[in-house]
Amino acid sequence: MASSICMPAPVCLIENDDSGTLSVRKEGKDILDMINGPVVVVSVVGLYRTGKSYIMNRLAGQQTGFALGNTVESKTKGIWMWCVPHPSMPGHTLVLLDTEGLGDVKKGDSKNDGWIFCLAVLLSSTLVYNSRGTIDNVAVEQLHYIVELAEQIKIKSPSSASEEDEEGEENSKFVCFFPLFVWAVRDFTLDLEINGQKATEDEYLNFALELKKGVGRKISDFNMPRECIRSYFPSRKCFMFPPPASPENMRCLESLQEQDLVAGFLEATRRFCEYIFVKSAVKTLKGGHRVTGKLLGQLAQIYVDTISSGQVPCLENAVLALANQENQAAVQEALQVYKSGMEEITSKFPVSMDNITRVHQKCSSRATSEFMKRSFNDIKGEYNTKLKEEIDIYYAALLNQNETASEEKCKELLKNLFSEMSERLQNGAYSQPGGYEVYCRDRDDTIAQYRREPNKGVGAEAVLNEFLTQRGSEANTILHADKKLTENDKKIQEEKENAALLKQKCKEEEERRIESERMRQAEQERQEDRIKQMEEKFNKEIKQQQEEMDRALESKLREHEELLKKGFKGKAELLEEEIKSLKKEKEKISPSGNVFKEYVMPLVSTGVDLIKNILLQKTIQNGLTAFFKR
Incomplete structure (x- = not known):
């Protein structure tokens, strides 16, 4: 998959059919699925036939693309998408969303318009x-869709919301998750003045959003959309665009060259594009996780499916659903990284315990790192634990494969090395007086040759012990048949044979102990690496959430200061409660050793228990094997 992508032309991402039914188009989602890098998403909304598509084309660096149209009929239906490489952020994709014009007289469906606006947000x-024109009361009232957002978006799901999470309190937290707000005023022809004084575009916007003092329905209706804009969006910016061309040329705006456009319009467009490129951040989810193209497509699907089912989109539910999908995929992707890495050692079986544990540690660390990159919101560590278990199970199978390969190799090696002795035995070479001494010399030479052979793997001593035990009766028969030895000599040699077998058994057990100790040590090192990566991930997510809350608090504090300055003491006091609530929320997500301990320890104990089980199973298996051999 690509980190970014460049489309030659826009495609429909969310279709809005004649009945007002919304659906995600496969073509658009497939394009987003190919983008595994972060995305900066810029949506444009507004009344139909106000020139939304033109400024989006300019953001894409093109003159044409999104349909402009030159009649009173709305050209854009649903939400169209254009993905281009971000001009100033390498590896990032700029996703431009051009929405269907609001208030289309032909459609006449305000509720459907509201959902289009909601999806854009x-x-x-x-x-x-x-x-178009000016930011007067009529223009602000046309933004009644912002007022309706409180009914169309929920932050917490009903199951997780506490009794304290009243609707007004929850809406006050929209500022934590809502996008930057930019008001583009087209065909602006007035002088930028407020009370006879020159003003900036932002001052003009803030002036238009000033609240009225007083009580009553008219005052409330006047203030409501303004309060929502000021309260919901963390940052506000305004750009004034003069008419781009003469009235006769407006019909063919798409085909006009830059020299045919008004210089003031080109300058406003340049400043607008520069601001968007510099100030627009990567799209993030609730909790601060950066969104990729693939995640954006899944997010669109979740929201559209929720709306189509008649329910209200919920930020928390969307994050949970996305996290579930991504974390499952992250486990499989990380497991494949581990398996691919282990092919380095499996092709060389049999190998020593040092070799296999070294590669296992390296591959496990790499797999954990890959999982951490893609996973998010795995607060209980469910998927992290799942990855650990999958790796351990696969590793246990590899240990058995390695041991089997070692046993097969060692058995074949012993068979070949002892073939000459077996032939001598059949020929009666050891049946002569003094044959036992010759037999012992040949056997010791063969064992020494066996031990000199490299790369026998983990079962070398166990297989040798089994082999010598099996041939013990053969040595005993030769010993007792040797007429050169006295009965006392035979008794002494028999004790030596038993001592040698016991020594070999001890050697096998020592090898097993060293292997087990190496496994335990390797597991401890692996756990330490895993805990370190988990702590880094945990702290990163905490930092993202704190930054999210800091932006919200900064916005609320600015608003509080302005309300006090304008004499809205009552509203400022209400805002103080919102600020206190946000500060409490921030305190809850502060880094804490106890929180991290609660997050990590279950995962660590799970891994240790599992590796203990592997070792216990091996001990039982070895014991049963020895029992049945006896």
């Missing part, structure tokens, strides 16, 4: 609201 990291 939920999917983007920057929301551009496009309007």
Whole structure:
């Protein structure tokens, strides 16, 4: 998959059919699925026929692309998408979403418009609201879709929301997760003045969003959309665009060259694009996780499916659903990294315990790292534990394969080395007086040759012990048949034979002990590496959440200061409660050793218990084998 992608032209991402049914188009989602790098998502919304598509084409660096149209009929239906490499952030993709014009008289469905607006907010990291003329009360009232967001979006699912999470309190936290807000005013022809004084574009926007003092329905209706804009969005910016061309040339705007456009319009467009490229951040989920193209496609599917089912999109539920999908995929991807890495050693079986544990540690660390890159919101460590178990099970199977390969190789080696002795035995070479001494010399020489052979693997001493035990009766027969030896000599030699077998058994057990100790040591080192990676991931997620809360607090504090300055003491006091609530939320996600201990320890104990089980199973298996051989 690519980190970014460049499309030659836009495609429909979310279709809006004639009945008002929304659906994710496969073509658009397939494109997003190919993008595994982070995305910066810019959505444009606004009334139909206000020139939204043109400024999106300019963001894509093109003159044409999104359909402009030159009649009163709305051209864009649903949400169209154009993915291009980000001009100033290598490895990132700029995803441009051009939405269906709001208030289309032909459609006449305000609820459907509301869902289009809602999706634009939920999917983007920057929301551009496009309007014409001036930012007057009519223009603000046309943004009633912002007021409706409180009914169309939930932060917490009903099952996890506490009694304290009242609707107003939850809505006050939209600022933590909503995109930047940019108001683009098209065909602006007035002087930028407020009360006879020159003003900036941002000052003009803030002036238009000022609240009225007083009580009553009219005051409340006037203030409501303004309060929502000020409260929901962490940052506000305004750009004024003069008419781009003469009235007669507006019909063919797509085909006009830059020299045919008004210089002031080109300058405003340049500043607008520069701001979007620099200030628009990577799209993040609740909790701060950076969104890739693939995640964005899944997010769109979740939200559209939720809306189509008649339910309200929930940020928490969406994150849980996405995390479940991504974490499952992360486990399989990381497991494949481990398996591929272990092929380095499996092709060389049999190998020593040192060799296999060394490669196992390296591959396990790499797999954990890959899992950490893709996984998120695995608070209980469910998927981290799943990966650990899958690796351990696979590793246990490899240990058995390695041991089997070692046993087969050693048995074949002993068979070949002792073939000459077997032939002599059949020919009666050891049946002569003094034959036992010759037999012992040949056997000791063969064992020495066996031990000199390299790369026998972990079963070398065990196989030799088994082999010598099996041939013990053969040595005993030769010993007692040797007429050169006295009965006392035979008794002494028999004791030596038993002592040699016992020594060999001890050697086998010592080898097993060293292997077990090496496995335990390797597992301890692996756990330490795993804990280190988990702690880094944990701290990174905590930092992301704190940054999320810091942005929200900064926005609320600015708003609080402005309300006090304008004399809205009552509203400022209400905002103080929101600020206190956000500060409490931030305290809950502060780094804590106890929290990390609770997060990590279950995973560590699971891994240790599993490796103990592997060793216990091997001990039982070896004991049973020895029992049945007796």
